[in-house]
Amino acid sequence: MLKDKFLRHHDYLRVSITDKCNLRCRYCMPPDGVEFMSHDEILKNEEFVRFINIMVRMGVKKVRFTGGEPLVRRDFQNIISETHRLHPGVELCLTTNGVILDEHIDLLKEHGVTKINISMDTLSRQRFMELTGRDSFEAVKSNLEKVLATGFFDVKVNAVLLKNTLDELKDFLDYFQDRDATLRFIERMPVTAEDAFNEFIPSDRLIELLSGFGELKSVKADDHGVAMRYDMTYNGKKIRLGIIPPMTHKFCANCNRLRITSDGHLKTCLHSVRQYDLKTPARNGASDEEIMEIISKAVKEKWDGHKMECSGDNGGCRAIHSEIKSMSSVGG
Ligand code: SAM
Ligand code: SF4
Numbered sequence: 001m002l003k004d005k006f007l008r009h010h011d012y013l014r015v016s017i018t019d020k021c022n023l024r025c026r027y028c029m030p031p032d033g034v035e036f037m038s039h040d041e042i043l044k045n046e047e048f049v050r051f052i053n054i055m056v057r058m059g060v061k062k063v064r065f066t067g068g069e070p071l072v073r074r075d076f077q078n079i080i081s082e083t084h085r086l087h088p089g090v091e092l093c094l095t096t097n098g099v100i101l102d103e104h105i106d107l108l109k110e111h112g113v114t115k116i117n118i119s120m121d122t123l124s125r126q127r128f129m130e131l132t133g134r135d136s137f138e139a140v141k142s143n144l145e146k147v148l149a150t151g152f153f154d155v156k157v158n159a160v161l162l163k164n165t166l167d168e169l170k171d172f173l174d175y176f177q178d179r180d181a182t183l184r185f186i187e188r189m190p191v192t193a194e195d196a197f198n199e200f201i202p203s204d205r206l207i208e209l210l211s212g213f214g215e216l217k218s219v220k221a222d223d224h225g226v227a228m229r230y231d232m233t234y235n236g237k238k239i240r241l242g243i244i245p246p247m248t249h250k251f252c253a254n255c256n257r258l259r260i261t262s263d264g265h266l267k268t269c270l271h272s273v274r275q276y277d278l279k280t281p282a283r284n285g286a287s288d289e290e291i292m293e294i295i296s297k298a299v300k301e302k303w304d305g306h307k308m309e310c311s312g313d314n315g316g317c318r319a320i321h322s323e324i325k326s327m328s329s330v331g332g
Contacts, residue, residue, distance in 0.1 A: 001058045002258070002295075004268075004302040011061040014259045017048060018073040021328050023097050024133035025121070026197050027160050027188050028327040041263045043279060045075060049082045051260055051278055054288050056087050058295060060258075064093040065113075068262065068328050071100050077107050084112035091115070095158075099136045101143040105150060115154040117184075118144050123171045127164060131197065148179055155181040156242065160188050161206055163199040169206075173213055177237040184227060184242035189271070190308060191327050202310070203228075203245040210241070226251050252305025258295075266298050271306035 002010035019037050021029075043051075052063055063083060070076055084092060093115035094108065101118070108116070120140055122128050128137035147153055159165060159172070165185065176183045187203050194200060210216060214234035221229040227242035228249070245251075252269075259267040264279025276298040278291055 001292075002055075002060070002299050004299050006253075006302075006304055008253075008255055008302070009059070010256050010258050010299060011059055012064070012256045012258070013052065013055050013060045013062070014064045014066055014257060015048060015052065015079075016066050016068065016260065016262045017070050017076055017079060018042065018068040019262045019328060020072050021067060021069040021097070022072055022099050022134065023069065023136065025097075025119075025160075026131055026133075026195075027162070027192055030192050034328065037263055043260075043262065043264045045078045045082070047264060047279065047282060048079045048260070049086070050282065050288075051264070051291070052079075052083050053086060054291050055258070055260075055295070056090055057288075058292060060090070062091040062093065064095060064115075066095040069097050069099070070094060071096055071104055077104070077111060080108070080113060081111040088112065093117070095119070097132075097136075098140040098143045099134075100139075102139075102146050105147055109150065109152055113153070115156075116147055117156045117158055118147070119158045119160075120144065121159045121162070122164065123168055123175055127168075131162075144181070148181060151180075156184055157181050158184050158186055161185045161201050161203065162188060162197065163201055164197070166201065166206070166209060169209055169213065173232075173234050173239060176239050177234055182229075182240040182242050184244060186244040187247045189246055189327070200247070200310075202248045203243045204248065206243065216241070226254075246306070247308060247310050250305055255305070258299070266295060268298055268302040269306060271308060272303060274301075 024033070065076070065080060080092060083090065092113045094113050095117040098118040098120065118140070121131055125135070125137040129135050144157065147155055172183060185203065185206055188198060188200055192198060207216065210232065214232050216230040216232050219229045219231050221227050227244050230241040230243070232239045232241050259270065261267060261275065264277070265275035266278055267275045276294055278294060281294065282291060
């Protein structure tokens, strides 16, 4: 039902439950900030649950809650618990900046979340502050350790690949060598201006530098080819690495993702401005079948892939052109 004209089957839904955030990451939001949406524009819990329910009926098997920062939505647990109650077989995942994760670990476990991605771009408190505008590094690190201590969740740590990341590779490897988490580096997508902080680094450069620290063995990934997975041997220990290269090794041909924005639009591609309003018809009384028709049509119209490009300067690559202006508004 969720097959597009390129025969891609969509069974993964990312739901942005808020556009608000308690950090201001420079690669995600423009420096002068973004205008947040009003309370009325944002979907209510029952609207999120209804759209997720419809999408599950259409074939979605995995739902990721994201944002903005999903945990700052006051009553977010109700969306997750209701989704789990209605669809216990659907895989539930969360992407968070980790700042207030400790307050929610037990409930997330209880409500069926099994996979948690935590964003941590640096291991330096100072750099964290410069990058995110907030002094929250110690909180994020301590919350990551609390989540790992449960031994319950599949944990991935996401770091956006920036020039400074390359200075910290040894610190990252030292920290992750003893931890049961996958360390993933994501090529920076050009949603905010490139500046001294946001300089684009191609993943091949990262791989080259990582290879200087230990052996990298390529392993099969389980996420539709989004991450290139490696098992790294470092100091005699194994570290699970993921490298996500949307710019230099486009993976659109395998895309299985759909997105619902916090104000109730369906997006078939993160990087397209094209979106389909589900909220207005739903608020005007549309039936589930009518909403399904809008979704099916949107999926049929999905383009072949994003139009971001790399140009030849900057030692080989510079990411240019994205249609979206902040990642926080669409959920990454
Ligand atoms: N606030 C949560 C967080 O930071 O994890 C969830 C939302 S955030 C938009 C989701 C993911 O998008 C994060 O892993 C973040 O690092 C990533 N992201 C944001 N801006 C990005 C960019 N310009 N390029 C690549 N990844 C980006
Ligand atoms: Fe907030 Fe996440 Fe964007 Fe950082 S990446 S500003 S934590 S939404």
